[in-house]
Amino acid sequence: MYRNQIKKKERKNEKKTLKTIFGFFLLGNSIFLFLSFFSFLFHWKHDQSQLEKLFDKEIIAENLLGKMGATVSHCFIHCGIGVSAFFIPILLFLKGLKILFSEKEFFNDFYQSTIYKFLFFIVWLPIFFSVIVPHQGIFSGIFGFEIGNYLIHLFGKVGLYMLLLTSIIFYWIIIFRINASTIKNGMKKKIQNINKKIETTLQLCNYFDNNPEMDSSFRKGKKMLYSILYKKKEDFSSIDLKIDLESNKKKIIQILNHYHIEICEIKANIGPTITLYEIYPKVGTRISKIKNLKNEIALNLSALSIRIIAPIPGKGSIGIEIPNYKRYPVYMKDILFSEESHKKSHNMELPISLGKTVFNEIFIVDLAKMPHLLIAGSTGQGKSVGLNVMIVFLLYQKHPKDIKFILIDPKKVELSIYKKISKSYFATLPNSIEPIITDLHKVKNILNSLCKEMDQRYALFEKYKVRNIKEYNNVIKKYNKYHLPYIILIVDEFADLNMNHKKKQIEIYITRLAQLARAVGIHLIIATQRPSVDVITGLIKSNFTARIAFRVSSKIDSRTILDCTGAEQLIGKGDMLFSNRNELIRLQCPFMELSDIQKIVDFYGNNNKKHEYFFLPEPGIINENE
Numbered sequence: 246m247y248r249n250q251i252k253k254k255e256r257k258n259e260k261k262t263l264k265t266i267f268g269f270f271l272l273g274n275s276i277f278l279f280l281s282f283f284s285f286l287f288h289w290k291h292d293q294s295q296l297e298k299l300f301d302k303e304i305i306a307e308n309l310l311g312k313m314g315a316t317v318s319h320c321f322i323h324c325g326i327g328v329s330a331f332f333i334p335i336l337l338f339l340k341g342l343k344i345l346f347s348e349k350e351f352f353n354d355f356y357q358s359t360i361y362k363f364l365f366f367i368v369w370l371p372i373f374f375s376v377i378v379p380h381q382g383i384f385s386g387i388f389g390f391e392i393g394n395y396l397i398h399l400f401g402k403v404g405l406y407m408l409l410l411t412s413i414i415f416y417w418i419i420i421f422r423i424n425a426s427t428i429k430n431g432m433k434k435k436i437q438n439i440n441k442k443i444e445t446t447l448q449l450c451n452y453f454d455n456n457p458e459m460d461s462s463f464r465k466g467k468k469m470l471y472s473i474l475y476k477k478k479e480d481f482s483s484i485d486l487k488i489d490l491e492s493n494k495k496k497i498i499q500i501l502n503h504y505h506i507e508i509c510e511i512k513a514n515i516g517p518t519i520t521l522y523e524i525y526p527k528v529g530t531r532i533s534k535i536k537n538l539k540n541e542i543a544l545n546l547s548a549l550s551i552r553i554i555a556p557i558p559g560k561g562s563i564g565i566e567i568p569n570y571k572r573y574p575v576y577m578k579d580i581l582f583s584e585e586s587h588k589k590s591h592n593m594e595l596p597i598s599l600g601k602t603v604f605n606e607i608f609i610v611d612l613a614k615m616p617h618l619l620i621a622g623s624t625g626q627g628k629s630v631g632l633n634v635m636i637v638f639l640l641y642q643k644h645p646k647d648i649k650f651i652l653i654d655p656k657k658v659e660l661s662i663y664k665k666i667s668k669s670y671f672a673t674l675p676n677s678i679e680p681i682i683t684d685l686h687k688v689k690n691i692l693n694s695l696c697k698e699m700d701q702r703y704a705l706f707e708k709y710k711v712r713n714i715k716e717y718n719n720v721i722k723k724y725n726k727y728h729l730p731y732i733i734l735i736v737d738e739f740a741d742l743n744m745n746h747k748k749k750q751i752e753i754y755i756t757r758l759a760q761l762a763r764a765v766g767i768h769l770i771i772a773t774q775r776p777s778v779d780v781i782t783g784l785i786k787s788n789f790t791a792r793i794a795f796r797v798s799s800k801i802d803s804r805t806i807l808d809c810t811g812a813e814q815l816i817g818k819g820d821m822l823f824s825n826r827n828e829l830i831r832l833q834c835p836f837m838e839l840s841d842i843q844k845i846v847d848f849y850g851n852n853n854k855k856h857e858y859f860f861l862p863e864p865g866i867i868n869e870n871e
């Protein structure tokens with residue numbers, strides 16, 4: 246018994262060795278053929294006359310691979326199928342790879358689909374060349390020339406052109422599974438897109454023209470900004486992803502069936518970064534069974550990481566999020582000027598755009614309602630880009646008299662780009678005008694001052710018997726007095742503030758603002774690289790119900806931010822989870838190049854010169870021992 250097993254093992258090893266040798270043999274041959282074919286294209290005229298004297302030592306072939314190369318190329322290219330012969334070494338190379346890596350399903354699938362695609366062109370190209378360039382035999386080879394001639398004899402030259410054209414059209418239809426409805430839908434979509442673009446441009450122009458709150462230079466400038474930023478637009482083809490989609494669907498069904506899980510339906514939505522597969526299991530299927538197959542599914546699909554949402558809230562289905570092998574970028578300029586974002590944001594007090602959902606919808610939230618936002622994620626996952634996107638969206642949507650920023654940037658470089666707009670868009674202390682606070686010792690002064698501003702605003706509201714900033718600004722119009730702007734405090738690295746020995750004091754200010762400042766129009770956006778419990782304390786967490794998690798390194802970090810796992814499975818570069826109370830949404834944050842941010846800042850800096858700093862009250866006396 247034992248001996249039998251050893252023999253079996255030996256035979257298996259022998260087979261493996263033979264397979265490896267054969268694989269490398271094919272790879273070697275393919276390289277040999279490719280090089281000799283390539284060289285033949287340049288030296289065929291010289292070498293052809295020498296071929297009969299193959300064994301004559303005096304005669305030297307010019308082909309890179311000598312007389313052997315020249316002879317083989319002559320047989321395949323000249324006497325055979327012309328330049329289509331190049332497909333042979335490519336197919337041999339793929340076959341070699343397939344043999345060497347037979348356990349990888351990817352190679353098998355790829356080889357199979359490529360063979361069919363190539364076979365068509367191996368026949369089609371020589372005939373095509375025989376008609377297009379009949380005197381260049383090297384392109385069509387004798388095979389192409391003879392068949393081409395015969396077909397011309399049968400159908401005439403025009404008939405052959407039509408035959409070639411029809412066959413290539415059939416080929417594309419079969420390969421890309423095109424049918425009448427896809428062509429119709431494609432054309433409809435294209436027309437709709439063109440109309441939409443024209444409409445959006447007109448609507449934006451109308452909006453700029455009709456909005457009485459905008460002074461003329463501001464309006465004109467916005468139009469200019471539109472033309473500066475909108476000059477380039479990359480197009481993305483989703484054909485590749487659609488092919489991927491079908492094979493992934495099959496694989497998911499296969500693996501579930503393998504574990505005896507039957508499903509009624511599977512749907513898919515291609516998002517910018519991930520594709521969401523919605524599975525409708527048969528009644529009686531245990532959800533935990535599918536959840537437990539996470540690793541098996543990831544392995545079967547060769548996916549980096551997958552996330553299972555079981556069940557998808559509000560739907561009778563289970564979601565499997567799989568990263569796209571090719572992600573398509575979400576550009577800020579597409580969001581900024583889109584009709585969809587204009588429609589979604591125009592009734593909001595402080596709209597901020599967080600990106601696109603897996604259903605390719607633009608996701609915009611009202612900071613005034615959230616009312617504060619906590620952002621966390623490991624280094625390099627997109628926090629700073631996310632903050633820039635929020636600032637730019639607010640700049641674009643709001644007039645300088647409506648919003649004022651306070652930027653705290655312990656890293657010193659991340660937010661310095663906004664210095665140019667500080668006069669019109671920033672709130673600052675009266676005695677030390679410092680637009681972006683980078684000195685940690687000054688942080689407690691500004692926070693103290695902000696708390697004082699909050700108290701003063703509450704006193705004002707009491708006097709005018711209003712409950713919040715919106716009501717106050719409405720009432721105050723009658724008295725012809727200045728209305729109050731919203732104040733948005735942004736901290737780029739909260740952990741750095743907490744490292745300071747004034748940690749407790751800062752936490753008290755932040756908590757007080759987070760608890761009370763909403764009604765008076767003061768909102769906080771706090772970002773941190775270190776989502777640990779000593780930075781995001783229970784007190785902070787309970788006051789920041791809206792949270793964003795970019796990719797983090799561990800499940801514990803994910804729980805610290807979101808109270809659930811998932812952020813450790815994100816794939817970076819702006820891939821994020823937004824959580825607000827019981828809602829958890831996966832989004833792709835838009836991307837903005839630094840040069841575009843600079844253009845926007847320059848534009849707003851130049852167009853709002855007449856606006857002045859918004860001064861906060863003098864900070865009160867701070868007890869240093871607190």
Ligand SMILES: Nc1ncnc2c1ncn2[C@@H]1O[C@H](COP(=O)(O)OP(=O)(O)OP(=O)(O)O)[C@@H](O)[C@H]1O
Nearest residue numbers: 623624625626627628629630774818819834835836
């Ligand atoms: N939304 C996005 N789309 C595409 N790429 C992105 C996106 N966000 C970030 N990136 C890429 O990731 C890089 C790092 O992003 P970013 O500087 O925002 O990270 P970070 O989380 O702020 O890092 P740190 O905490 O170290 O400052 C960017 O330079 C960019 O190449």
